[in-house]
Amino acid sequence: MTGSIYDELKDRGFIAQVSDETAVRKMLGEKQVTFYIGYDGTASSLHAGSLVPIMAMVHLRRAGHRAIAVIGGGTTMVGDPSGRTEMRQILDEAVIRAFGDAIRAQLDRYLKFDGVGALAVNNADWLKPLNYIEFLRDIGRHFSVNRMLASEAYKIRLEKGLSFIEFNYQLLQAYDYLTLFRSHGCTLQMGGDDQWGNILAGVDLIRRVEGAAVEAMTFPLLTTSAGAKMGKTVQGAVWLDAGLFSPYEYFQYWVNTDDRDVGRFLRLYTLLPLEEIRRLESLAGSEINEAKRVLAYEATILTHGEDAARDARAAAAAAFGGSGEKDVASLPTTVVARARLEAGLGPAELFVEVGLAASRGEAKRLIAQGGLSINNERIDSLTRMLTLKDVGPDGLILKAGKKKIHRVIAG
């Protein structure tokens, strides 16, 4: 345990707000602290937007603190209105349960739940059995509606409408904190900066009910320098699940980082020492691409493991002609029946099939605009049939635009 983990987090850009900086720095430096972060299960996988909290947990755990990941099986049934413009879709309970299990498994890769230094709990376990009247009397009376309505988090919703169920979210999250304080001695809750109000509600509740001082810390809500939300691409989220978003795509997501974000991201999303990061981010001009590759490689290791990261890097090198080993086999690949290739396939059909175009119409548009190529040769005609002859020893390489690439092999 080192006295510097708080400052390490701060230097790396993890901290947006802290309840009491002096107290938090002190406790993280002096003793083992049990802390928690909640993850609401609104999808079967977390995405890159959740990486900051995950990395913060990894850092704290490495520093010897005890991590509790709370799967929001109960709170997800209510839905957090904080900062949202519209009510969340109400999800089916069985679905929420399944999502929660999947997310737990995902977090396990980063945190290695051992029941001692890192554990996962599901708040459905204590929220579902709650008795309404008792809850109102014991917990509800500590909350001021006036104060809640005045908070920034609800501001948008007061204009667009806020249902009663959502209004209860904050109470439940506060109750989570109280529960973990009582059962596990948890004294630090962290979360995204949009959670600040909810987290403080828990701090207040514990003070009122237990007379104890506990702490709160939030992470900045990141956007890329281009203004996009972290972890979102056009196609959708940058999922941490290899089945939803392949390691190759994941690697590419990081390689495509804006120059201006490289240093910031290296600090947040890799465990590289700060001196090394300072060296990498100082690279100028096209040299910065080297830093991006390091970022991508390290980030991919953390999420998908070293083997997958190596494959992804090799595939990227093959696709973009970078230095080092080239491994075409690691590109996203689709097997197409030999017989179909013998008969010949239209390019639009094939590009749609491998997911490089959303529809034949789009594929045709792309061809007209010179955006599609096979084996690095621009397709200039819709009737350019693709056959077995186009499938070389490494397969048939399809490209849409400059960056989306896919390999087809006959099978």
Added chain:
RNA sequence: GGGCAGGUACCAAAGUGGUUAAAUGGGACGGGCUGUAAACCCGUUGCGGAAACGCUUCGAAGGUUCGAAUCCUUCCCUGCCCA
């Protein structure tokens, strides 16, 4: 429960009987320039079709009409005001 205003494509927002597959902006995508960056310039942006053209879309379902996003009816949903 009553009154008012709304629900249009990824988002925002025009359109109030045919010239509307639906203005405009943003976003996104493609091309050019580059460094798998940014900025900038050009183009594209419902589905099918080589094309002609066809099909589906404006909360949902019915209806009026030669013709509906546009008119009528019912229903669902949202916001505001009143209770």
